[in-house]
Amino acid sequence: MIHDFGIVWDQRGLLMSGLANTALLSVIAAVVSLLLGSALTPAMMSRRRAVAGAARAFVDAMRCIPFLLFAYIVYYGLPSLGINFDNWSAGLAALMLYNTAYMAEILRGAWAAMPREPIEAGTAFGFSGVRLFRRIVLPGLVLSAGPVVGNQLIQIIKDSAFLTIIALPELTHAASSIQSRYYVPFAAFITAVALYWGLCLVVEGGVNVLRRLADARR
Amino acid sequence: MNALPHPVLNVVGVSKSFGAVEVLSDISFQVGKGETVCVLGPSGSGKSTLLRCINWLEKPDAGHVYLNGEPVGVTSAGVVMNDRRLSQIRTRIGMVFQHFALWPHLTVLQNLIEAPLQVQRRPRAEIHEEALALLAKVGLHDKRDAFPARLSGGQKQRVGIARALAMRPDLLLFDEPTSALDPELVGEVLVVMRDLAHEGMTMVIVTHEMTFAREAATRVLFLDRGRMVETGTPDQFFSRPATERARQFLQRYAAEAVTAQR
Numbered sequence A: 001m002i003h004d005f006g007i008v009w010d011q012r013g014l015l016m017s018g019l020a021n022t023a024l025l026s027v028i029a030a031v032v033s034l035l036l037g038s039a040l041t042p043a044m045m046s047r048r049r050a051v052a053g054a055a056r057a058f059v060d061a062m063r064c065i066p067f068l069l070f071a072y073i074v075y076y077g078l079p080s081l082g083i084n085f086d087n088w089s090a091g092l093a094a095l096m097l098y099n100t101a102y103m104a105e106i107l108r109g110a111w112a113a114m115p116r117e118p119i120e121a122g123t124a125f126g127f128s129g130v131r132l133f134r135r136i137v138l139p140g141l142v143l144s145a146g147p148v149v150g151n152q153l154i155q156i157i158k159d160s161a162f163l164t165i166i167a168l169p170e171l172t173h174a175a176s177s178i179q180s181r182y183y184v185p186f187a188a189f190i191t192a193v194a195l196y197w198g199l200c201l202v203v204e205g206g207v208n209v210l211r212r213l214a215d216a217r218r
Numbered sequence B: 001m002n003a004l005p006h007p008v009l010n011v012v013g014v015s016k017s018f019g020a021v022e023v024l025s026d027i028s029f030q031v032g033k034g035e036t037v038c039v040l041g042p043s044g045s046g047k048s049t050l051l052r053c054i055n056w057l058e059k060p061d062a063g064h065v066y067l068n069g070e071p072v073g074v075t076s077a078g079v080v081m082n083d084r085r086l087s088q089i090r091t092r093i094g095m096v097f098q099h100f101a102l103w104p105h106l107t108v109l110q111n112l113i114e115a116p117l118q119v120q121r122r123p124r125a126e127i128h129e130e131a132l133a134l135l136a137k138v139g140l141h142d143k144r145d146a147f148p149a150r151l152s153g154g155q156k157q158r159v160g161i162a163r164a165l166a167m168r169p170d171l172l173l174f175d176e177p178t179s180a181l182d183p184e185l186v187g188e189v190l191v192v193m194r195d196l197a198h199e200g201m202t203m204v205i206v207t208h209e210m211t212f213a214r215e216a217a218t219r220v221l222f223l224d225r226g227r228m229v230e231t232g233t234p235d236q237f238f239s240r241p242a243t244e245r246a247r248q249f250l251q252r253y254a255a256e257a258v259t260a261q262r
Ligand SMILES: Nc1ncnc2c1ncn2[C@@H]1O[C@H](COP(=O)(O)OP(=O)(O)OP(=O)(O)O)[C@@H](O)[C@H]1O
Pocket: B018, B023, B041, B042, B043, B044, B045, B046, B047, B048, B049, B050
């Protein structure tokens, strides 16, 4: 057993680059999906029925597809429609689009739960449109939705493991290639689990900072 | 009522219904520069709706609102204004809310600076200096870096007033600024409002504080079931109300005041 972990230790370069790729994929996907989601949220809340309906349909559809299946569609399905991706672009695109729906829904819920009066005060003081959203609504959303967004980031980190099926060299892919080359499944996978766990602890730390900021304002 | 030569606020025939319920019916009045007009009336008589129609938070069904002679909400050609234009006009009408409506993510000082900086786009140094002076004026200089959640109700409302003043408004609207406060905190807010009245700020104040209205108002409007039943000087209104409804309203307040004192 100790010997197995020794083998994994020798392959640490591979695991570390897997970990870096997982972190990179997840953070980019989280940031982009949060941005796209915050653009989609006003659409979901739009007074125009068609706009609200289309946004709602996208969000509901995404949230009902298993991520693995969605990644398959993006990487294997879209090329048959003439849209070709390398595995990095496909993996990132799948993670981003999929989580845009979740982020939009998280932000919408937080927005609906926000007290109306400060927003109304924003309108009364001359804020409107994008400026009202960016200066008055969004900061409150970030504070109240922060912990849930952090949760979603953890979900993204875990979902990114599925991208091993399109040969993206992320952490799970690194662990499974070590185990298949040296046949050390327990050592390889348990090490990967520990690394995922470490990543989640970092996210938790960030969430706690946000939570403290929010508590000071509550 | 005599027409004022250059009213700051001119409300002409404003009506508003919610569904089948007519909440405001053909309301007209003017407010001259430096006037303090108190709007009185029973609960549900349409006082808040009237204030909200003035800055078009609520769109009137009929009638017009003019600020310093300029139409609010609808252009002179009769077209509904775009958001940008309407926002511009709203920056000249300060509003103070019953439940304060401060921006919770910003500190006290940032609450004052936000709209002048982001909407009016005045120079930052000037805004900052004025904001600090306003906080000193309402007695909250030492709270400038606190978040609203850490303040008492009276302090929050004083911030609310300072925030409105930071816009250098031509007109200030107050919607029951002391109704959400514990009785012992009402005084500190009324003091600030009295000072503003003496300094010649133009104000429309919806209130249930009869003593304040009597002492500080230059004129009183009495609303009942969406109609402006009576208007006059506080002295006229409180000593010699012209209508039966106003008499009943005042009697009920007098009775409540007596009960409260016991
Ligand atoms: N958005 C709305 N939709 C439907 N009805 C409304 C709306 N706003 C107000 N109303 C109704 O209009 C009437 C007048 O309301 P308003 O808030 O203007 O009264 P008010 O004089 O301010 O009362 P209060 O002293 O209780 O604050 C009430 O019957 C109220 O229920």
